[in-house]
Amino acid sequence: MSMKQSFVAAVAAIAVLGATAVGSVFAAEEAKAPANGHKYPSIEKTSADAPKQFKMSKEFMGQVQKLPPEFVQQFKKMTAKHTRYSEEATARQVMMELLSDVQCVTAGLMVENGEMAADCAIRASRHRWPKGHLLAYVKLDQINVDSLSALPKVNETVEGGLERTAEFAIKKDFVSAGAEMGKVLSGCSTCHSLFRFGKGESPHIVE
Ligand code: HEC
Numbered sequence: 001m002s003m004k005q006s007f008v009a010a011v012a013a014i015a016v017l018g019a020t021a022v023g024s025v026f027a028a029e030e031a032k033a034p035a036n037g038h039k040y041p042s043i044e045k046t047s048a049d050a051p052k053q054f055k056m057s058k059e060f061m062g063q064v065q066k067l068p069p070e071f072v073q074q075f076k077k078m079t080a081k082h083t084r085y086s087e088e089a090t091a092r093q094v095m096m097e098l099l100s101d102v103q104c105v106t107a108g109l110m111v112e113n114g115e116m117a118a119d120c121a122i123r124a125s126r127h128r129w130p131k132g133h134l135l136a137y138v139k140l141d142q143i144n145v146d147s148l149s150a151l152p153k154v155n156e157t158v159e160g161g162l163e164r165t166a167e168f169a170i171k172k173d174f175v176s177a178g179a180e181m182g183k184v185l186s187g188c189s190t191c192h193s194l195f196r197f198g199k200g201e202s203p204h205i206v207e
Contacts (some may be wrong), residue, residue, distance in 0.1 A: 047084035047128045054132045064135065064142035071145055078155055091130040091137035098127050102184070104166060108168035109177050117169040117177065125162035129153030138195050150194055 056064075084122040086094065101124035108117030132138075137141060142148070168177035 005091075046200045047086045049083060051085040051129065051133065052087050052131075054136075054192060056132065056136065059140055060136065060143075063140055065146065067143070067148075071148070075148075075151070076205050081126055081159075082129055083127075086128045086131055089128065091134055094127055094134075096129045098124055101127070102181075102188075105169075106181060108207070109165075109169060109174050109181065111173055112172070114169040114172050114174070116179075118166040118192070121162040121169065123168040125159040125166075131166060142195060147194070151191075154187050154194075158184055158191070161187060 029144035089097075100165060101120045105117045105124065108114070161180050165177050165180045165184065168174070168180060
């Protein structure tokens with residue numbers, strides 16, 4: 001046996017042992033699972049049903065309180081279908097979840113699995129709220145009617161579009177579903193160009 005071959009054989013042996021150990025751990029977890037009260041998979045139960053009240057900075061509250069009540073009402077109405085409130089996930093984490101669901105939609109459409117695409121589209125359109133609400137992750141000087149009035153249109157394009165995509169997908173109209181998804185993606189980037197700041201640049205690169 002060459003060195004390379006014996007290395008491969010050793011790795012294979014470890015992999016087999018590893019798989020057995022992992023398998024038994026999983027079995028134990030599965031046996032215990034019902035006792036913890038969680039029901040998976042579920043889009044109903046994984047986050048709280050009501051927002052936890054976090055203590056927010058004075059600056060943030062000052063900006064929010066300046067928003068006209070009718071604007072806040074409209075905002076609440078527009079987002080009423082989002083009924084899951086994470087107490088831990090940041091906006092970036094929720095966005096990663098959204099990205100993952102959107103990728104699931106496009107995968108479903110490409111292989112003409114309408115049910116898969118529709119499930120993921122509805123899940124994406126009803127994404128959970130991040131800890132402290134999405135507004136907590138927007139720049140302070142953008143918390144005003146002028147900046148935020150872009151949101152209803154963006155919301156219609158993205159969340160409305162995901163619902164329309166689901167309908168087309170269920171009817172197996174994959175061409176229309178794909179076209180609608182194109183609009184959804186343009187809505188994602190419209191919102192990012194307005195409200196997303198910082199791409200995680202390294203503070204260590206000085207020049
Ligand atoms: C209402 C505005 C809005 C919409 C609509 C929106 N996003 Fe975002 N997204 C943001 C903001 C704000 C951030 C930055 C959050 C932060 O850094 O704290 C972000 C960040 C992200 C990130 C993290 C990227 C990074 O480099 O940190 C991903 C991934 C993402 N969004 C995916 C999506 C996808 C996919 C869609 C469309 C289905 C979408 N977003 C729609 C506002 C939006």
